[in-house]
Amino acid sequence: MAKVCVFCGCTPLTKEHVLPRWLKVALDPTVRQHRYIRLSVDAVRHHEAPPLNEQVKSVCSNCNSGWMNQLEENVRHFLPDLIRGNPCTLDAEAQRALAAWSLKTMLMFQHTHPADARGVIPASDFASFHVTREPTRSMLGRLGFMNYPPDDSVPLVDTLCQGYSADGVRSTGWITTLKIGCMVVQTIRAPDVAEGKRLTPFEPLPSLRPxxxxxxxxxxxxxxxxxxxxxxxxxxxxDLDLTIMPT
Incomplete structure (x- = not known):
């Protein structure tokens, strides 16, 4: 358990639902609401729990009720449609909101694991997210579509986090993947990209969009x-097969 806020270093800490309870409007009650988590650092770990009950005590009250709550509000009007596969259109503002919300959510999922099982996402990425409240130029995000789970053979909520290293330096990059119902959101973090440069965006595919x-x-x-x-x-x-381009 964190002793100070993982974003700003303040206290006191409050409990934060990793997935907001208002998402219950998007989840089919006939499907057993469980999740399967695989966290990759040096080992593979598995965990199952009801998806809307998971809480972490790793953020302060100011962050929790302030900017983090605003990230939730920014996606509230369209996130249920993404999860259920209902028709909607995401403009640039909605895409930015989804990228920020999904990154915040996966940072919180990191803290559902014991301290010795973390380490894929370094503390510096938590700190930079607190400042910018959005992904950085060293990150890419993409949205994928998956059919809604027909039964319990496919997890309703699935989270995966893969860390990468190079030249003996641990955690030089990572990929997080969050699936809820029909929605799959990825954040790809490359080693730090120099000023004036940016990662080349992904090509749009029929099942994936940047x-x-x-x-x-x-x-x-x-x-x-x-x-x-x-x-x-x-x-x-x-591996992280990414290229860099001038901004």
Whole structure:
């Protein structure tokens, strides 16, 4: 358990729901609401729990009720439609909001694990997110579509986090993947990109669209679904195959 806020270093700490309870409007009550988590640092770990009950005590009251709450409000009007696969359109503002919210959510998922199981996402990324409240130029984000789980054979909520290292330096990059219902959101963190440079955005695909940096409006649902069997390959590529471009 954190002793000070993982974002700003202040106290006192308050409990934060990792997934907001208002998301229950988007979750099918006939599907057992569980989740499967795999956190990759030096080992693979598994954990299951009701998806809307998970809380962490790692943020202060000012962060929790202030800017973090605002990130929730920024996605509240369209996030249930993404999860259920209902038709909607994401403009640039909505894409930025989704990229920020999903990053905040995956940072909180890190703290559902014991302290010795963390380390994929370094403290410096928590601190920079507190300042900018959005992904950095060393990050890419993309949104994917997956068919809503037909039954308990496919997790309703699935989170995966993969760390990468190079030249003996640990945690030089990472990928987080969050799936809730039909929605799959990824944040890809490369080693620090120099000033005046930026990662080359992903090419749009029938089942995946870039959302950070923002791209053209996205009509949801996407025309093709990612088979759940490809979830692990999508979330755990062998390396960070990224290129850098001038800003």
């Amino acid at each position: 959302i950070w940096p923002t791209d053209a409006p996205i009509k949801w649902p996407l025309p093709a679904a990612i088979p759940y069997e490809l979830m692990s390959a999508l979330a755990h590529p062998d």
